[in-house]
Amino acid sequence: KNEVEQSPQNLTAQEGEFITINCSYSVGISALHWLQQHPGGGIVSLFMLSSGKKKHGRLIATINIQEKHSSLHITASHPRDSAVYICAVTPNSGGSNYKLTFGKGTLLTVNP
Amino acid sequence: KAGVTQTPRYLIKTRGQQVTLSCSPISGHRSVSWYQQTPGQGLQFLFEYFSETQRNKGNFPGRFSGRQFSNSRSEMNVSTLELGDSALYLCASSLFPGGEETQYFGPGTRLLVL
Numbered sequence: 354k355n356e357v358e359q360s361p362q363n364l365t366a367q368e369g370e371f372i373t374i375n376c377s378y379s380v381g382i383s384a385l386h387w388l389q390q391h392p393g394g395g396i397v398s399l400f401m402l403s404s405g406k407k408k409h410g411r412l413i414a415t416i417n418i419q420e421k422h423s424s425l426h427i428t429a430s431h432p433r434d435s436a437v438y439i440c441a442v443t444p445n446s447g448g449s450n451y452k453l454t455f456g457k458g459t460l461l462t463v464n465p
Numbered sequence: 466k467a468g469v470t471q472t473p474r475y476l477i478k479t480r481g482q483q484v485t486l487s488c489s490p491i492s493g494h495r496s497v498s499w500y501q502q503t504p505g506q507g508l509q510f511l512f513e514y515f516s517e518t519q520r521n522k523g524n525f526p527g528r529f530s531g532r533q534f535s536n537s538r539s540e541m542n543v544s545t546l547e548l549g550d551s552a553l554y555l556c557a558s559s560l561f562p563g564g565e566e567t568q569y570f571g572p573g574t575r576l577l578v579l
Contacts, residue, residue, distance in 0.1 A: 394573045394575070395573070
């Protein structure tokens with residue numbers, strides 16, 4: 354079992370819909386990252402959070418440390434949101450011995 | 466500020482050869498991490514450098530190595546290339562190491578091993 358599981362693997366939505374992508378992890382963490390990867394490979398860091406909720410524009414990320422779960426929400430989705438969304442965690446190994454661990458990603462397609 | 470740059474962007478090699486990839490971090494960033502991305506395994510952590518020292522290493526064979534220079538630029542080297550090394554290699558920089566900083570990714574180097 355992967356340490357980081359994302360669902361769904363694939364998601365197709367109509368423009369304007371509210372979208373939720375989920376991430377569950379099995380280890381103690383010190384931080385969780387949401388990344389966006391467009392076709393061609395470039396990766397952009399959307400959020401880094403260790404508790405609570407963060408919002409940037411139409412994107413909202415939440416994390417529940419006790420339940421080891423995070424969600425990424427996109428309000429009023431747009432075709433330009435089409436991308437792979439990747440969840441990654443920084444395991445709480447203590448000291449400097451960390452290895453950023455990634456989920457397999459969620460492919461989001463937003464149709465006009 | 467200029468973003469993270471990686472050279473070359475594309476590379477074709479044959480089995481048994483070696484390859485060196487380069488990464489220039491955002492100015493002022495002293496931590497550089499390297500990642501491998503393949504369709505089968507997804508993104509995997511290779512190693513992290515900070516102040517010219519390797520701080521962490523992922524579960525990759527010794528054929529994968531790297532270094533960081535005093536100007537924070539980093540190189541990674543893969544010796545005795547295998548077909549399975551075909552991948553997108555990404556580097557990311559941050560102000561400090563440890564995975565609790567926002568990572569800024571470069572565009573990647575796409576390596577094809579024939």
